[in-house]
Amino acid sequence: MKKLANSSVELHPLIAQRWSPRSFDGAAELSVPDLTALIEAARWAPSSNNSQPWRFVIARRGDVHFAKLVDTMAGFNKLWAPKASALVFVLANTTNDDGTPRVAALYDAGLAASLLTVEAAHRGLVVHQIGGFDQAQAMSDFDLPATLTPVVILAIGKQAPAEALEDATLLEREIAERVRKPLDDLIVGGSL
Amino acid sequence: MKKLANSSVELHPLIAQRWSPRSFDGAAELSVPDLTALIEAARWAPSSNNSQPWRFVIARRGDVHFAKLVDTMAGFNKLWAPKASALVFVLANTTNDDGTPRVAALYDAGLAASLLTVEAAHRGLVVHQIGGFDQAQAMSDFDLPATLTPVVILAIGKQAPAEALEDATLLEREIAERVRKPLDDLIVGGSL
Numbered sequence: 001m002k003k004l005a006n007s008s009v010e011l012h013p014l015i016a017q018r019w020s021p022r023s024f025d026g027a028a029e030l031s032v033p034d035l036t037a038l039i040e041a042a043r044w045a046p047s048s049n050n051s052q053p054w055r056f057v058i059a060r061r062g063d064v065h066f067a068k069l070v071d072t073m074a075g076f077n078k079l080w081a082p083k084a085s086a087l088v089f090v091l092a093n094t095t096n097d098d099g100t101p102r103v104a105a106l107y108d109a110g111l112a113a114s115l116l117t118v119e120a121a122h123r124g125l126v127v128h129q130i131g132g133f134d135q136a137q138a139m140s141d142f143d144l145p146a147t148l149t150p151v152v153i154l155a156i157g158k159q160a161p162a163e164a165l166e167d168a169t170l171l172e173r174e175i176a177e178r179v180r181k182p183l184d185d186l187i188v189g190g191s192l
Numbered sequence: 193m194k195k196l197a198n199s200s201v202e203l204h205p206l207i208a209q210r211w212s213p214r215s216f217d218g219a220a221e222l223s224v225p226d227l228t229a230l231i232e233a234a235r236w237a238p239s240s241n242n243s244q245p246w247r248f249v250i251a252r253r254g255d256v257h258f259a260k261l262v263d264t265m266a267g268f269n270k271l272w273a274p275k276a277s278a279l280v281f282v283l284a285n286t287t288n289d290d291g292t293p294r295v296a297a298l299y300d301a302g303l304a305a306s307l308l309t310v311e312a313a314h315r316g317l318v319v320h321q322i323g324g325f326d327q328a329q330a331m332s333d334f335d336l337p338a339t340l341t342p343v344v345i346l347a348i349g350k351q352a353p354a355e356a357l358e359d360a361t362l363l364e365r366e367i368a369e370r371v372r373k374p375l376d377d378l379i380v381g382g383s384l
Contacts, residue, residue, distance in 0.1 A: 005236035009229045012206070012314040015307055020238050036375075036384050037201045043372050044197035045306065046212050048323045052373050057381030065382045091380065092299075104323055107284075107343055110302020114237065115207055117303075118310055122204040131240045131296055142381040151299055180235050181244050183228075188283065189249030189334040190257045192228050 001162050003178050014121045020128040023165045023174055026083035028158035030060065034123050035086060038156065041119035042112035048104035054112040057089035057142055068141045069153055074132040079167050081130065085157035088116075089138060095147040109151050116154070126159045193354050195370050206313045212320040215357045215366055218275035220350035222252065226315050227278060230348065233311035234304035240296035246304040249281035249334050253349075260333045261345055266324040271359050273322060277349035280308075281330060287339040301343050308346070318351045 005016045035058070042054055059065035061084065069087045070078060081087065092109040096102045117127045135150040144150075162174040183192075197208045227250070234246055251257035253276065261279045262270060273279065284301040288294045309319045327342040336342075354366040375384075 005232075007229075007232040007236060009225050009232055011229060011233055011236070012311055014204070014206075015233050015236065015311055018236075018238075032384055033201050037199075037203060039375060039378065039384065040197070040199040040201055041203055041207050043375060043378060044199060044203070044207065044210075044370075046210075046309075046321055048321075050371070052378070054378060055380045056378055058379055058384060059382050063382070089381070104344075106298040107302040107305075110299040110304075111306040111309075112302075113299075114303040114306030115310070117238075118307070119204055119207055129238055129240075144380060148380070152296075178236075179242070183231060183235060186231065186235060186244070186246060186248055187250055188247045188336060188340070189281070190251050190255070192224055192231065192250060 001175070005178065008183060014118050018117060018121045019178060021126050021159050021174060022080040022128055022170055023160045023162050024080065024083035024085070024155065025158040025160040028085050030085040030156065034125065037123065038116045038119050041115040045108070045112035045115050047108040047111065051102065051108070053093040053102055053105035054109045055091040055093060055148055059087040059089070061085055069138065072133040072138045072141070073130065074134070076167070076170060077130050077132050080165060080170055081155045083157065083160070084155035088154040088156060089142070090151045090154060091144065091148040092151055093147055094149040106149070106151065113152070113154065120156060124158070125156055128155045130155060193367070197370065200375060206310050210309060210313045211370060213318050213351050213366060214272040214320055214362055215352045215354050216272065216275040216277070216347065217350040217352040220277050222277040222348065226317065229315065230308045230311050233307040237300070237304035237307050239300040239303065243294065243300065245285040245294055245297035246301045247283040247285060247340055251279040251281070253277055261330065264325040264330045264333070265322065266326070268359070268362060269322050269324050272357060272362055273347045275349065275352070276347035280346040280348060281334070282343045282346060283336065283340040284343055285339055286341040298341065298343065305344070305346065312348060316350070317348055320347045322347060
């Protein structure tokens with residue numbers, strides 16, 4: 001199923017068609033070139049002073065990293081995310097070399113992850129971002145330094161029909177209309 | 193001039209071709225549909241719990257908001273940014289309705305701004321993100337509430353030849369090779 005963005009002007013198809021389903025094809029595998037392209041798309045994002053603060057833990061369904069990441073997930077995420085082909089745990093290096101906070105790091109990580117999702121859409125893949133996971137457990141499981149801040153886990157794979165979701169609540173969310181605030185609510189000064 | 197991303201696998205052209213020039217065509221104007229599409233692209237980004245924390249101040253070259261934003265800029269930015277067709281001041285609503293911090297807001301603002309840059313590339317426009325500006329001055333000038341956190345100013349417009357930059361340092365930066373950390377340096381667990 002597709003759920004096009006209901007925008008007031010036409011957007012590039014990769015932006016209009018991008019959304020975040022939870023119904024993944026649990027048999028699909030992600031090729032090395034596809035997964036490489038996703039990380040490359042993130043790698044070439046812009047960042048404050050070209051600091052490139054984004055970091056990634058890469059996991060594929062069936063490997064030990066994947067199981068660890070699923071284990072950190074909260075509630076409903078544990079039901080659907082195991083069918084993703086890959087999980088990418090995104091972190092941001094929020095500390096400058098001199099120990100001061102790198103204030104733009106989280107924003108920059110968002111810039112990078114967003115390009116990853118566009119490249120995924122281009123390759124016929126879908127991405128669902130997961131904020132509901134035990135960050136402390138994930139940091140400990142992968143023995144990651146305190147200079148990195150855990151951000152999100154990206155579930156990446158091939159979309160399956162909505163009906164493949166067995167849980168009724170998840171199915172309801174999957175087929176619900178995509179909604180956004182009115183455009184005007186986002187503009188706090190000036191006008192289009 | 194173009195500066196393609198030097199990626200190890202081929203990326204979608206809008207991602208490969210996207211970069212952040214400083215040489216803008218000071219005569220080009222941004223149409224209402226183009227500017228609307230950029231904000232719409234941001235609007236349809238994903239966000240934590242669909243909270244959509246991104247907010248924008250919109251300014252066009254020649255209007256009072258534009259002049260105010262240029263006035264907040266530091267150093268070299270004041271030299272080139274005035275030739276942009278529009279400036280979009282990006283903010284994030286970093287406070288939940290119950291007063292607690294909305295921790296994903298800066299990351300989400302990055303997700304949104306990145307889709308804006310992709311839509312811009314699709315429309316033959318370029319974007320350069322500016323972190324070097326007086327945030328307190330900008331917040332005061334636009335009388336913005338403390339629930340919003342200032343993030344970045346996006347300079348948006350038509351690219352001009354590099355040589356249009358009169359300052360030697362800016363010209364040098366404009367023609368310099370685009371560089372990124374090696375792919376492996378970004379991966380802190382698992383592998384491609």
